[in-house]
Amino acid sequence: xxxxxxxxxxxxxxxxxxxxxxxxxxxxxxxxxxxxxxxxxxxxxxxxxxxxxxxxxxxxxxxxxxxxxxxxxxxxxxxxxxxxxxxxxxxxxxxxxxxxxxxxxxxxxxxxxxxxxxxxxxxxxxxxxxxxxxxxxxxxxxxxxxxxxxxxxxxxxxxxxxxxxxxxxxxxxxxxxxxxxxxxxxxxxxxxxxxxxxxxxxxxxxxxxxxxxxxxxxxxxxxxxxxxxxxxxxxxxxxxxxxxxxxxxxxxxxxxxxxxxxxxxxxxxxxxxxxxxxxxxxxxxxxxxxxxxxxxxxxxxxxxxxxxxxxxxxxxxxxxxxxxxxxxxxxxxxxxxxxxxxxxxxxxxxxxxxxxxxxxxxxxxxxxxxxxxxxxxxxxxxxxxxxxxxxxxxxx
Numbered sequence: 403x404x405x406x407x408x409x410x411x412x413x414x415x416x417x418x419x420x421x422x423x424x425x426x427x428x429x430x431x432x433x434x435x436x437x438x439x440x441x442x443x444x445x446x447x448x449x450x451x452x453x454x455x456x457x458x459x460x461x462x463x464x465x466x467x468x469x470x471x472x473x474x475x476x477x478x479x480x481x482x483x484x485x486x487x488x489x490x491x492x493x494x495x496x497x498x499x500x501x502x503x504x505x506x507x508x509x510x511x512x513x514x515x516x517x518x519x520x521x522x523x524x525x526x527x528x529x530x531x532x533x534x535x536x537x538x539x540x541x542x543x544x545x546x547x548x549x550x551x552x553x554x555x556x557x558x559x560x561x562x563x564x565x566x567x568x569x570x571x572x573x574x575x576x577x578x579x580x581x582x583x584x585x586x587x588x589x590x591x592x593x594x595x596x597x598x599x600x601x602x603x604x605x606x607x608x609x610x611x612x613x614x615x616x617x618x619x620x621x622x623x624x625x626x627x628x629x630x631x632x633x634x635x636x637x638x639x640x641x642x643x644x645x646x647x648x649x650x651x652x653x654x655x656x657x658x659x660x661x662x663x664x665x666x667x668x669x670x671x672x673x674x675x676x677x678x679x680x681x682x683x684x685x686x687x688x689x690x691x692x693x694x695x696x697x698x699x700x701x702x703x704x705x706x707x708x709x710x711x712x713x714x715x716x717x718x719x720x721x722x723x724x725x726x727x728x729x730x731x732x733x734x735x736x737x738x739x740x741x742x743x744x745x746x747x748x749x750x751x752x753x754x755x756x757x758x759x760x761x762x763x764x765x766x767x768x769x770x771x772x773x774x775x776x777x778x779x780x781x782x783x784x785x786x787x788x789x790x791x792x793x794x795x796x797x798x
Contacts, residue, residue, distance in 0.1 A: 440637055445524070446538060448531025454521040454644050459655035460485050461517040469661040469694060472684050473589070473677075474654075476580040477549070479688075485514045488654065489548040492646045493559045494620040494639055505532070506562050507624050508640060511542045512647035521647050523640060528628060536572055539563065543575035553599045553650055556581040582653055588680055589660070589672040603649045606670050607656055611649075615642050665700055675710035678702040682716065711746045719753055731757065738774065748784050751775040755791065769795045 442450040463485060471478040490512035497504035507526040512519050522542070526535040543550070552559055556579055567574040587597045594605045603609040615623070615638035627636045656670045664677065678701035685691070685698055702720070705713035714737060721730035737750040751771045758768035772792045779785040 437633060440633075442525065446531060446534030448527040449524060449535045449538060450527065451522060451524045451538070452640075454523070456519045456521065456644075456648055458514050458517055458519040459648075459652045460514050460519075460658075463655070463658060466658065467661045468691060469664065469697065470658055472681050472694065472698075473657045473661050474580055474582065474585050475684065476578075478684075480549075480578065483547075483549060487547050487549055488551050488651075489513055489542070489545075490551045490647045490650045490654075491542075491555060491559065492552065492643060492650065493562060494617060494624075494643050495562055496621045496624060498618065498621070504562055504565070505529070506539075506559075506566060507535075508620070508643050509535075509539050510643045510647045512651055514651070519648065519651055521644055523643060525640065532566070533570055533572075536566060536570055540567070540572065540575050543577050548577065550577045550579045551650060551654060552579065552581055553586075553646075553653070554581065554583040555579065582650065582657070585657060586653065588676050589657070592673045592676060593671060599646065599649055599653070602653055607649075607652055609649060609652060611642075611645055613638075614645060615639055617642055617646070664697065665704065674701070674708065675705045675713045678705040678713055679716060682720075711742045714742075715746050715749055718750070722753065722757060727757065727761065738771075744778065744780070745784075748775055748779060748788075752787075752791075759795070765795055765798050 437450060441452040441454075443452065445451040466482050466485070468482065471480075477483075490510075492510050493506040494508035495504050495506045505526075508523065510521055510523045512521045514520075524535060524538050526532065550560075560579065564574040583597070586599075586602050590602060590606050591597050594601055600611070603611070615635065617639075619635075620639050620642075623635045623639050626632060660667050660670070660672055660677075664681075678698070681694075681698040681701055685695060702713060702717050706717035714733070718730045718733035718737065721727075721733070731754065734750040734754050738747050738754070740747075742750075751774055755768045755771040755775070758764045758771060769792065772788050772795060775788045776785065776792065779788055
C-alpha cells in the first residue's frame with residue numbers, strides 16, 4: 403500500500419513538472435480569474451498564496467516590558483524579544499478536532515514590520531498539493547529567533563501540522579511557542595466567562611468583525627470549493643483567517659499594555675485579583691526580579707484593598723510570614739467575621755489557629771479558633787481537618 407502511494411505521488415510530481423503553462427491550479431471546471439483578482443498567486447502545485455498588509459497594533463510600542471513573561475509564562479526564561487521576533491500563526495482545517503483525518507488547507511502567518519502587520523496566507527486547492535503546501539509552511543518556521551504566537555495552537559494548530567508532516571514523511575518544525583489562550587483566561591475569564599478569541603476581541607478589545615464567516619464553517623466551505631470550484635465563501639474564510647491573525651496580534655498588544663503598567667492600566671480591563679495572585683505565584687516559582695517583586699506586591703495590596711476575597715486572605719498570610727503578625731492577625735480575624743466565602747473564612751481561622759499554637763504558644767486561643775471553624779464547617783475535608791486539630795490540641 404505504501405508503494406502504491408509513493409507511485410501516485412511520483413506521478414503527481416511528474417505531472418507538475420511537465421506542465422508548461424504557469425497558472426494557478428484549481429478545479430478544472432472553474433477558471434482561475436477569481437483567485438487572481440483577489441490577490442492570490444501560484445506558489446506550488448495546487449497551492450497559492452497572497453500577502454495582506456494591515457495597520458499594526460504595536461505601532462506605538464518601542465520595547466517589551468519584563469512583566470510580559472508574567473502575563474505570558476511561555477516567554478519566561480527567554481531573553482526579551484523585539485516586536486519583529488513575533489510570528490503569529492493560525493490554521494483553518496477540514497475538521498474541528500485533531501487526528502490523522504484532519505487536514506489544514508489554509509495557513510496564515512503575521513509579522514510586525516514597523517507600523518504595519520504583514521500577513522502571508524497559503525491556500526491548498528486540492529489534496530494532491532499537500533506536499534508543496536507543507537513545504538511552504540515549514541519554510542516560515544526556519545527563523546530560530548521567531549516566537550510563534552497562537553490562540554490554542556499548542557493543543558490544536560501545532561498538533562495538526564505535526565500530524566500532517568509525519569503522514570507526509572516530513573520533519574515537523576521545531577519552534578518556540580507562546581499560546582495566548584491560558585493568559586487570556588487568567589486576565590478575562592471572570593469578566594466575560596467565554597474566552598474564545600472572538601469573545602475577547604469583541605467584549606474586551608472592542609473589535610467587531612463585519613460580515614465575518616465563522617471558522618466552524620471552514621470545513622464545509624472548503625469541501626464545497628473542491629466539489630464546485632465556487633470561491634465566494636472560500637474567500638470569506640480566507641478573510642476570517644486573516645482577521646484571526648489581526649485579532650491575535652491585538653490580544654498580544656493588549657497584554658503588553660497591561661504588563662507595561664498593570665497598576666495604571668485602565669484599558670483593557672482585566673481581573674486584578676487573579677493577575678495579582680498569579681503574579682505572586684509566578685515570582686515564587688521563578689528567579690526573583692526586584693522590580694517585578696515590587697509591582698507584584700503593589701498589585702496584591704491593591705486587590706486586597708478592593709476586598710477581593712482571595713487577595714485579602716493571601717495578603718494577610720504573606721504579612722504573617724513577613725513578620726507583621728499583629729496587623730495580619732487583625733486582618734484574618736476580620737476576614738473570619740465578614741461575609742466572605744466559606745473557604746476563605748475557614749482558611750483564615752486555620753492560619754489563626756496555627757499562629758496561636760506555634761508562635762504564641764497559646765493552646766487555648768488556638769482551640770478557640772478551631773471551635774469557631776467547626777461551627778461553620780460543612781461535612782467534608784475542612785471538618786475532618788479541624789476535628790483532628792481539635793483532638794490534638796485537647797490532648798495538649
